[in-house]
Amino acid sequence: MKMYGLKNCDTCRKALKWAAGHSLALDFVDVREGDMSRADVERFVASAGWQTALNRKSTTWRGLGDAERADVDDARAIDLIVQHPTLLKRPVFDIDGIIVVGFNAQAQDQLASKIA
Numbered sequence: 001m002k003m004y005g006l007k008n009c010d011t012c013r014k015a016l017k018w019a020a021g022h023s024l025a026l027d028f029v030d031v032r033e034g035d036m037s038r039a040d041v042e043r044f045v046a047s048a049g050w051q052t053a054l055n056r057k058s059t060t061w062r063g064l065g066d067a068e069r070a071d072v073d074d075a076r077a078i079d080l081i082v083q084h085p086t087l088l089k090r091p092v093f094d095i096d097g098i099i100v101v102g103f104n105a106q107a108q109d110q111l112a113s114k115i116a
Contacts, residue, residue, distance in 0.1 A: 004029045004036055004044075005091035015091045015103040022112070031085035041081045044092055047099035050077030055089040 003019070003026045005012030019026050029035045044053045054077045055061060061069065068080070081087045093100040093107075095114045100107050 001025065001096075002027045002029055002094040003091050004031055004040070004088065004094070006030060006032060006086065009090050011103050012091045015093075018103075018108065031088055031090075036085060036088075038078070038082050040094075041078050041088070043094075043097075044088070044099055044101065045074050045078050045081075048101045050074050052101050053077060053089055053092075054081060055087055058087060060084050060086045 001024060003012070003015060005015070005028070007030055016026065016028065041053075050072065054072065064080075064084075072080070089101050091101075091103055093111060095111070098114060100110050100114075
């Protein structure tokens with residue numbers, strides 16, 4: 001199982017702690033380190049939709065110009081996330097090709113059902 005996120009993200013830290021508490025072995029991928037490929041982003045968007053995968057509440061999003069934020073679709077969201085990896089909603093779990101984005105109660109239930 002892989003988890004994509006940022007080392008300094010509070011939600012990612014909570015997810016890592018939760019995973020450790022459930023004895024899950026995670027390969028952590030820091031999206032700022034360049035270990036996330038375009039193909040990874042394409043899988044996330046295809047599975048979860050760009051509206052879920054693209055973090056429009058982030059500081060990075062707010063820092064983009066109006067033209068960059070306009071007319072977002074799957075392809076545009078993928079381009080934006082590849083250019084600005086911190087636009088990826090975090091964390092993203094890849095469990096044998098099953099993608100879970102975020103770490104709320106629903107995501108925790110999804111993860112727990114996949115590891116049971």
